[in-house]
Amino acid sequence: MKAELFEVWGDTVDGRHLLYSIGIGAVVSLGAFFVAQHLLVGWVESAQMARAYAMLVGIVGCLAGGAISAALFKPKRHVVELVADPAWRSKILIELQNEYGPLGRLSDLPPATLAELRELDLHDLFADYEKGLQTSAEGFDAPAAVSPASINGGRS
Template sequence: MKPELYEVWGDTVDVRHLVYAILIGAIVSLSAFFTAQHFLLEWVASAQMARAYAMLVGIVGCLVGGAISASLFKPKRHVVEHEADPAWRSQILKDLQSEFGDLGRLADLPPETIAELKEMDLYELFVDYEKGLHNAGADSPPAVDGLAANGGRS
């Protein structure tokens, strides 16, 4: 039987586990509250103060119930990593160039930036893009919509 998964407060939950967690929390916190109230009514002079302290113990019971539920019911998240489509990445670079003008040259970047691009697997994308510009005979991109290659007005 496949579990029914829902999103609650930005997290994915199994409905059965959510109901069980609510029941565990209610049982633990109410048990803590009523037990504390029973003993505190005998030890504390004011019944109102005994109930107030019992509520604090009940809140601690809520935390304990949450810890029990967290240990019993593991997260249902599945992180899926996938590589972006190279054609999509190239299109993004073309869109950036048409919107902002010349993207600059890799040779002009500091070594730290080059290392960061390589770490994010983006370096080859920019190398290929520069080769494409050079092969097309576009060492400097043309002005787009009244903008010069450096992004200024022509």
């Protein structure tokens, strides 16, 4: 039998597991509340205070029910990472330079930022871009800068 999947609060869930989780949460939280209320009535002077403390125990029961459900029912989502096209990334860097001016040099960045660029697989992109700028300054061919608008108001 194929599971019927629903989207709840931006996440994908199996309908049967959702119902089971609601049941588990209700039983655990209400059970914790009623047991705590029964036990606390003899310990606490005021019945209202015993009920208030029992509500706190019931909230902890909600968390416990959520943890039990999370352990029993694994996520149904599949994460797919798409790798961006390097040519598209280079084009974006050129457009950024045309719009905002020079992007700076990697050697000016602190080590933490360089480590983050390496972690995101962006360090080589910026290094290649920087090499392209150096070769264009020396007279070699570099990626052509894309002009956002021509002098005559954008008409060709």
